Amino acid sequence: MTEPLAPGSVIGILGGGQLGRMLSVAAARLGFKTAIFEPGGDCPASHVANFHLQAGYDDTAALTRFAESVDVITYEFENIPTSALDVLEKLRPIHPGREALRVSQDRIIEKDFLTGLGLTTAPYRAVNSEDDLRAALDEIGAPAILKTCRFGYDGKGQARLSSAEDATQAWADMQGAPSVLEGFVEFSHEVSVIAARGANGEVACFDPGENVHREGILRTTTVPARLSASQRTDAVLLAGRILNALDYVGVIGVELFVTPQGLIVNEIAPRVHNSGHWTQQGCAVDQFEQHIRAVAGWPLGDGGRYADVVMENLIGDDMDRIPGLARNANVAIHLYGKADVKPGRKMGHVNRVILS
Amino acid sequence: MTEPLAPGSVIGILGGGQLGRMLSVAAARLGFKTAIFEPGGDCPASHVANFHLQAGYDDTAALTRFAESVDVITYEFENIPTSALDVLEKLRPIHPGREALRVSQDRIIEKDFLTGLGLTTAPYRAVNSEDDLRAALDEIGAPAILKTCRFGYDGKGQARLSSAEDATQAWADMQGAPSVLEGFVEFSHEVSVIAARGANGEVACFDPGENVHREGILRTTTVPARLSASQRTDAVLLAGRILNALDYVGVIGVELFVTPQGLIVNEIAPRVHNSGHWTQQGCAVDQFEQHIRAVAGWPLGDGGRYADVVMENLIGDDMDRIPGLARNANVAIHLYGKADVKPGRKMGHVNRVILS
Numbered sequence: 001m002t003e004p005l006a007p008g009s010v011i012g013i014l015g016g017g018q019l020g021r022m023l024s025v026a027a028a029r030l031g032f033k034t035a036i037f038e039p040g041g042d043c044p045a046s047h048v049a050n051f052h053l054q055a056g057y058d059d060t061a062a063l064t065r066f067a068e069s070v071d072v073i074t075y076e077f078e079n080i081p082t083s084a085l086d087v088l089e090k091l092r093p094i095h096p097g098r099e100a101l102r103v104s105q106d107r108i109i110e111k112d113f114l115t116g117l118g119l120t121t122a123p124y125r126a127v128n129s130e131d132d133l134r135a136a137l138d139e140i141g142a143p144a145i146l147k148t149c150r151f152g153y154d155g156k157g158q159a160r161l162s163s164a165e166d167a168t169q170a171w172a173d174m175q176g177a178p179s180v181l182e183g184f185v186e187f188s189h190e191v192s193v194i195a196a197r198g199a200n201g202e203v204a205c206f207d208p209g210e211n212v213h214r215e216g217i218l219r220t221t222t223v224p225a226r227l228s229a230s231q232r233t234d235a236v237l238l239a240g241r242i243l244n245a246l247d248y249v250g251v252i253g254v255e256l257f258v259t260p261q262g263l264i265v266n267e268i269a270p271r272v273h274n275s276g277h278w279t280q281q282g283c284a285v286d287q288f289e290q291h292i293r294a295v296a297g298w299p300l301g302d303g304g305r306y307a308d309v310v311m312e313n314l315i316g317d318d319m320d321r322i323p324g325l326a327r328n329a330n331v332a333i334h335l336y337g338k339a340d341v342k343p344g345r346k347m348g349h350v351n352r353v354i355l356s
Numbered sequence: 357m358t359e360p361l362a363p364g365s366v367i368g369i370l371g372g373g374q375l376g377r378m379l380s381v382a383a384a385r386l387g388f389k390t391a392i393f394e395p396g397g398d399c400p401a402s403h404v405a406n407f408h409l410q411a412g413y414d415d416t417a418a419l420t421r422f423a424e425s426v427d428v429i430t431y432e433f434e435n436i437p438t439s440a441l442d443v444l445e446k447l448r449p450i451h452p453g454r455e456a457l458r459v460s461q462d463r464i465i466e467k468d469f470l471t472g473l474g475l476t477t478a479p480y481r482a483v484n485s486e487d488d489l490r491a492a493l494d495e496i497g498a499p500a501i502l503k504t505c506r507f508g509y510d511g512k513g514q515a516r517l518s519s520a521e522d523a524t525q526a527w528a529d530m531q532g533a534p535s536v537l538e539g540f541v542e543f544s545h546e547v548s549v550i551a552a553r554g555a556n557g558e559v560a561c562f563d564p565g566e567n568v569h570r571e572g573i574l575r576t577t578t579v580p581a582r583l584s585a586s587q588r589t590d591a592v593l594l595a596g597r598i599l600n601a602l603d604y605v606g607v608i609g610v611e612l613f614v615t616p617q618g619l620i621v622n623e624i625a626p627r628v629h630n631s632g633h634w635t636q637q638g639c640a641v642d643q644f645e646q647h648i649r650a651v652a653g654w655p656l657g658d659g660g661r662y663a664d665v666v667m668e669n670l671i672g673d674d675m676d677r678i679p680g681l682a683r684n685a686n687v688a689i690h691l692y693g694k695a696d697v698k699p700g701r702k703m704g705h706v707n708r709v710i711l712s
Contacts, residue, residue: 004679004682007675007678007691007693008693008695021384024404025381025384025404028377028381028403028404028693029689029690029691030689030691031691031692031693031704032693033403033693034403046406047384047389047390047405047406048380048381048384048404048405049403049404050402050403281640284637284685284686284687284688284707284709285688293682298679298682299679299682299683301685302685302686304685304686304711306662306663306686306709306711307662307663319363322363323360323654323655326360326649326654326655327655329640329657329658329660330640330658330660330662331640332640332641333385333386334385335363335385335386335387336387337363337364337384337387337388337389339364348387351640353640353662355660355662
């Protein structure tokens with residue numbers, strides 16, 4: 001893409017969840033129209049989009065119609081079926097590109113990619129049988145964590161092993177799916193870098209946020225994170241190396257463990273990321289607009305931050321806290337318009353602006 | 357309204373322009389669905405709303421259908437035909453209420469209301485003929501400005517008089533419409549207060565912004581405004597008095613002239629206001645969300661400001677400046693999705709965050 005996409009052009013978004021919703025609002029803010037491709041009805045993104053094409057990823061005719069109705073395609077989740085991408089990419093540019101999806105769709109390929117760049121990950125071994133698992137445990141040691149290579153999110157598709165005795169159950173939990181055993185990393189805390197690369201190769205990073213998870217689900221992200229100046233530099237350089245290696249266009253989320261020996265990459269997500277939601281309150285250009293800018297060939301925001309923020313996810317029954325939260329000054333509420341409250345379901349988030 | 361409206365409820369918005377668009381996004385952020393009533397097709401608000409009912413304000417069946425599909429009704433402009441309000445208010449609550457519309461739809465009624473509260477306005481006289489105009493000019497003196505009582509905005513329906521010689525032309529410009537002659541006020545600058553009143557009577561004000569107009573159209577609003585502490589207090593108290601007198605629910609814009617003798621009320625607008633757009637960058641709860649909160653019976657944000665901001669409108673060919681503006685760090689761009697660029701047409705705005 002050489003020319004920036006003009007306002008009035010249509011951005012196609014694969015996936016109609018909360019990330020698609022916030023991408024759609026950001027695109028509208030830049031004067032774009034938006035089209036959502038999502039099998040589900042009444043999806044969060046459709047509430048704030050121009051068009052919603054409700055069809056499955058195996059519906060070639062619908063995919064074709066969708067692609068032909070938009071100027072560029074992006075997505076809110078990495079597990080887009082390859083067959084759908086084959087249809088779409090013949091018709092319109094897709095950002096971020098296939099390579100980013102290929103790498104991030106499979107934990108083994110991702111870790112091979114990262115270590116190939118000279119970055120540090122937790123020790124890992126591919127596991128395709130209980131025997132593999134026992135051999136991997138011998139090498140890596142316990143405790144360790146077994147994860148399916150594909151389709152895991154929010155702690156789903158994972159089993160923790162305290163000792164070799166847990167191997168049979170853990171492997172059974174994977175239901176035969178190709179998996180990876182990851183060694184435990186002794187880390188003080190987790191941070192993530194939300195970084196972006198533009199169509200012209202420029203890179204911009206937001207200030208790293210510090211993440212707290214519970215039951216495998218992100219609960220809070222706080223900026224600024226507890227990081228030294230050199231750790232901050234390392235985080236930014238590392239994100240830039242990943243983006244350049246993938247010839248990436250868009251926003252990426254890079255989760256990092258902070259250890260005395262340096263930063264260890266946990267995982268990458270080729271999309272806007274829950275740990276970047278704080279940017280909605282702290283930055284002139286938030287991660288959603290940053291992503292749309294990249295995808296549309298616009299100049300990126302510089303990632304500058306002008307407020308301290310604590311982002312907290314509202315999960316399941318946290319919705320009951322809304323009346324109280326609404327009475328808090330300096331708390332910005334972001335709800336996703338999901339009809340049904342379910343345990344573990346991300347219903348919204350709040351950004352608490354910390355005034356100095 | 358005693359119970360706050362639950363997320364998932366539907367907010368009906370009369371008017372599909374940029375204010376409706378930004379109200380719709382704010383409502384979505386709180387988990388509401390939105391329905392736009394707007395005669396025009398492909399209107400800015402419809403791009404980010406759940407529903408758009410395209411019909412005229414004289415279409416009783418459409419108005420009825422609209423009201424029955426929503427939980428509460430608000431609006432983005434004050435010139436809603438009385439006959440439409442008659443249909444709508446029988447079916448659903450409308451906020452702000454009829455009294456605010458009655459007062460603000462007519463410049464004479466508005467000025468009578470304001471002076472009745474003990475507030476100061478420019479000297480004014482009702483004008484219904486050229487003879488009236490000459491008599492009014494004798495009393496008020498020149499220079500002065502003649503305005504139609506109704507339907508004026510962005511400098512439309514106005515004529516300036518340098519002397520009595522301009523009377524014939526000025527009256528002709530009004531095309532026979534009931535008008536008001538306003539005396540000139542010697543003011544150093546104009547500010548506006550964006551204030552809100554909740555369903556329970558609580559009042560919250562944003563920090564006053566300083567406005568610069570050109571050719572009758574707002575160009576920039578800057579916060580903080582040049583105001584002394586006592587002027588700031590006066591501005592807030594005055595806005596509160598207006599809100600309480602109208603038993604108001606929602607956001608109001610109050611334009612004020614700053615003079616050595618105190619603050620003079622220029623006009624009020626019973627809706628979110630162009631001079632409050634800066635709140636999108638400087639506040640946890642912006643004017644659009646504040647309005648939705650009030651209308652939905654939610655607690656209000658406290659109006660606290662955590663950044664200095666200069667808002668600049670993008671008018672007509674200013675759209676050509678977008679590529680350059682997009683390269684500016686700390687500039688947040690807000691475009692309205694209008695298909696056609698026209699001279700004098702508000703196409704978008706930018707909020708420049710000023711870092712200390």
